[in-house]
Amino acid sequence: xxxxxxxxxxxxxxxxxxxxxxxxxxxxxxxxxxxxxxxxxxxxxxxxxxxxxxxxxxxxxxxxxxxxxxxxxxxxxxxxxxxxxxxxxxxxxxxxxxxxxxxxxxxxxxxxxxxxxxxxxxxxxxxxxxxxxxxxxxxxxxxxxxxxxxxxxxxxxxxxxxxxxxxxxxxxxxxxxxxxxxxxxxxxxxxxxxxxxxxxxxxxxxxxxxxxxxxxxxxxxxxxxxxxxxxxxxxxxxxxxxxxxxxxxxxxxxxxxxxxxxxxxxxxxxxxxxxxxxxxxxxxxxxxxxxxxxxxxxxxxxxxxxxxxxxxxxxxxxxxxxxxxxxxxxxxxxxxxxxxxx
Amino acid sequence: xxxxxxxxxxxxxxxxxxxxxxxxxxxxxxxxxxxxxxxxxxxxxxxxxxxxxxxxxxxxxxxxxxxxxxxxxxxxxxxxxxxxxxxxxxxxxxxxxxxxxxxxxxxxxxxxxxxxxxxxxxxxxxxxxxxxxxxxxxxxxxxxxxxxxxxxxxxxxxxxxxxxxxxxxxxxxxxxxxxxxxxxxxxxxxxxxxxxxxxxxxxxxxxxxxxxxxxxxxxxxxxxxxxxxxxxxxxxxxxxxxxxxxxxxxxxxxxxxxxxxxxxxxxxxxxxxxxxxxxxxxxxxxxxxxxxxxxxxxxxxxxxxxxxxxxxxxxxxxxxxxxxxxxxxxxxxxxxxxxxxx
DNA sequence: GAGGATTTGGGTAACGGTATCCATGTTTCT
DNA sequence: AGAAACATGGATACCGTTACCCAAATCCTC
Numbered sequence: 001x002x003x004x005x006x007x008x009x010x011x012x013x014x015x016x017x018x019x020x021x022x023x024x025x026x027x028x029x030x031x032x033x034x035x036x037x038x039x040x041x042x043x044x045x046x047x048x049x050x051x052x053x054x055x056x057x058x059x060x061x062x063x064x065x066x067x068x069x070x071x072x073x074x075x076x077x078x079x080x081x082x083x084x085x086x087x088x089x090x091x092x093x094x095x096x097x098x099x100x101x102x103x104x105x106x107x108x109x110x111x112x113x114x115x116x117x118x119x120x121x122x123x124x125x126x127x128x129x130x131x132x133x134x135x136x137x138x139x140x141x142x143x144x145x146x147x148x149x150x151x152x153x154x155x156x157x158x159x160x161x162x163x164x165x166x167x168x169x170x171x172x173x174x175x176x177x178x179x180x181x182x183x184x185x186x187x188x189x190x191x192x193x194x195x196x197x198x199x200x201x202x203x204x205x206x207x208x209x210x211x212x213x214x215x216x217x218x219x220x221x222x223x224x225x226x227x228x229x230x231x232x233x234x235x236x237x238x239x240x241x242x243x244x245x246x247x248x249x250x251x252x253x254x255x256x257x258x259x260x261x262x263x264x265x266x267x268x269x270x271x272x273x274x275x276x277x278x279x280x281x282x283x284x285x286x287x288x289x290x291x292x293x294x295x296x297x298x299x300x301x302x303x304x305x306x307x308x309x310x311x312x313x314x315x316x317x318x319x320x321x322x323x324x325x326x327x328x329x330x331x332x333x334x335x336x337x338x339x340x341x342x
Numbered sequence: 343x344x345x346x347x348x349x350x351x352x353x354x355x356x357x358x359x360x361x362x363x364x365x366x367x368x369x370x371x372x373x374x375x376x377x378x379x380x381x382x383x384x385x386x387x388x389x390x391x392x393x394x395x396x397x398x399x400x401x402x403x404x405x406x407x408x409x410x411x412x413x414x415x416x417x418x419x420x421x422x423x424x425x426x427x428x429x430x431x432x433x434x435x436x437x438x439x440x441x442x443x444x445x446x447x448x449x450x451x452x453x454x455x456x457x458x459x460x461x462x463x464x465x466x467x468x469x470x471x472x473x474x475x476x477x478x479x480x481x482x483x484x485x486x487x488x489x490x491x492x493x494x495x496x497x498x499x500x501x502x503x504x505x506x507x508x509x510x511x512x513x514x515x516x517x518x519x520x521x522x523x524x525x526x527x528x529x530x531x532x533x534x535x536x537x538x539x540x541x542x543x544x545x546x547x548x549x550x551x552x553x554x555x556x557x558x559x560x561x562x563x564x565x566x567x568x569x570x571x572x573x574x575x576x577x578x579x580x581x582x583x584x585x586x587x588x589x590x591x592x593x594x595x596x597x598x599x600x601x602x603x604x605x606x607x608x609x610x611x612x613x614x615x616x617x618x619x620x621x622x623x624x625x626x627x628x629x630x631x632x633x634x635x636x637x638x639x640x641x642x643x644x645x646x647x648x649x650x651x652x653x654x655x656x657x658x659x660x661x662x663x664x665x666x667x668x669x670x671x672x673x674x675x676x677x678x679x680x681x682x683x684x
Numbered sequence: 685g686a687g688g689a690t691t692t693g694g695g696t697a698a699c700g701g702t703a704t705c706c707a708t709g710t711t712t713c714t
Numbered sequence: 715a716g717a718a719a720c721a722t723g724g725a726t727a728c729c730g731t732t733a734c735c736c737a738a739a740t741c742c743t744c
Binding site for chain 2: 056057061074075076081102104120260263292
């Protein structure tokens with residue numbers, strides 16, 4: 001039973017209870033060399049009897065904290081939940097624990113979040129779609145093992161995990177063109193990032209959209225709404241696109257969240273999906289699969305990405321210095337929100 | 343510039359750079375008594391010049407970590423994002439940082455997550471909709487300042503923040519009855535909790551549903567699907583309810599996430615909302631506001647709850663021992679998913 | 685101007701672990 | 715049997731802060 005304000009059990013308590021030295025207990029905890037099976041048994045019993053748990057901050061002063069920091073821009077995108085699930089599933093078989101921190105919408109807040117992680121001596125950092133410049137990411141990576149998700153630049157200081165956004169965007173635009181669409185518009189995202197634009201996934205998707213359009217002789221039909229990859233962003237972007245004349249017959253939103261908003265705008269304009277306007281997204285979030293939404297989208301396996309990120313990070317924690325890139329190949333999931341051009 | 347593997351700047355580095363004692367630096371950092379303005383200035387300059395940042399684990403060994411742990415069951419529910427936003431907004435004006443950890447779907451995983459927080463010496467813990475028994479919560483609360491969200495029991499060891507789920511559920515059921523519905527069904531959540539059932543919000547919503555039905559002489563029409571408060575849960579629950587004969591004309595899902603799934607089931611059954619079946623949810627998440635979903639729901643202000651939780655927790659960290667309950671009053675947001683009974 | 689109070693700065697023992705080094709006892713090998 | 719190698723357990727410096735002390739200097743007060 002825990003009594004109020006009782007001092008936490010320490011390694012010294014375990015040692016005296018087991019009648020052994022502190023060193024011995026430490027060795028058992030760390031699974032270090034130099035303890036006999038009998039000693040191990042004895043110490044383990046004492047640990048169990050006292051309910052001892054090592055204090056991570058104390059361990060952190062000399063060794064590891066067994067903590068990895070996960071920076072997410074926010075937690076509204078269900079796609080991030082997939083990443084987190086993959087990561088936690090992977091970490092379950094290890095001694096490490098993941099802690100999330102919200103990066104927010106600006107570089108400043110994000111930077112503070114990452115600093116907070118480093119101040120707390122995490123053993124490694126995973127950043128999802130960070131806004132920071134490559135230089136800043138490398139600065140972080142020089143101090144702590146780092147894995148960056150959803151950014152495309154190559155760095156020799158950190159590992160990268162991302163999907164092939166070019167392939168994904170191509171799938172969508174080709175799909176729409178194959179359905180006979182010509183006036184295909186795109187909703188992209190504006191960021192506060194200091195990254196090279198071409199390293200950010202939304203810019204890659206947008207650039208690919210333009211490229212494929214051009215390749216099909218549709219350069220004149222290119223229409224891009226610079227908005228945001230969230231619901232309101234998609235809504236406003238789509239409103240703007242639909243107000244153009246002639247209006248697009250298809251909208252490729254750079255993310256499902258935005259596509260959900262776009263659907264709202266289409267609906268509000270009194271238009272039907274996909275009869276009047278086809279809508280496609282990216283990420284294949286659960287929501288899109290709901291039959292009354294039935295959003296055509298690009299699937300990138302978030303769980304696989306999360307798992308890979310965890311694995312790469314722990315490899316780095318264990319000492320790997322070379323940089324690794326892990327790329328997942330996306331696939332198109334066609335649903336009812338896209339159909340033949342009118 | 344940071345060179346690879348460079349040792350982090352410590353308080354001793356600052357002290358020698360400023361030609362003062364370690365104590366003096368520590369005092370300045372902590373804003374403690376006993377430093378002249380000149381000394382303060384001098385030390386602050388040294389801190390800036392060296393880019394010094396206190397190492398939280400070291401501070402944690404003696405005092406605070408300025409870290410608060412936020413346990414969320416998962417990050418799929420957008421309602422949790424509202425809570426987080428309220429909390430982070432509040433913490434912005436303080437020295438504290440919030441870290442999230444995923445509690446998961448079972449008591450065992452949740453307990454491990456909370457242990458992980460305590461092992462890391464967080465200054466306080468906020469638990470959102472925990473599964474643990476009241477006894478376990480109090481055990482945690484005896485060790486660390488604790489605030490529990492979305493649970494209804496009174497404890498003298500921790501503060502509680504929740505909405506008046508009874509009032510909220512009543513609003514929904516009364517609304518449906520006023521629309522002329524009689525065969526109103528409910529989708530509830532099954533949990534792995536060891537709490538007293540009547541302290542869990544989904545059970546309160548379910549019990550209130552039954553009570554109001556009875557009060558209106560609709561005891562015979564009570565129909566409850568024991569499922570889960572997520573999309574698939576709502577989908578399966580609704581399927582089951584719709585297969586009954588006669589089928590309900592209205593479904594009150596205990597959470598928006600479940601309502602989204604219920605809408606899918608209704609749609610799949612070839613029925614129209616709200617003409618054939620009205621659907622209502624709880625939480626008033628962003629998604630429900632999308633016009634093509636237009637979900638009637640109960641609004642409980644998540645941001646306010648998050649802010650309150652942060653404030654109460656810091657008060658506890660500062661020493662308050664008495665327990666506080668913070669209750670928000672929900673309101674009904676009527677949208678297109680509910681209409682007159684057929 | 686003596687004595688006490690106050691201000692200012694610093695020395696240093698914790699905090700709870702880790703990991704290096706060392707001492708002792710036990711095998712193994714020739 | 716003696717030496718070398720190995721296995722086992724322990725003493726202890728150290729990690730980077732905090733906060734409790736104390737000492738010296740300055741300021742009042744009568």
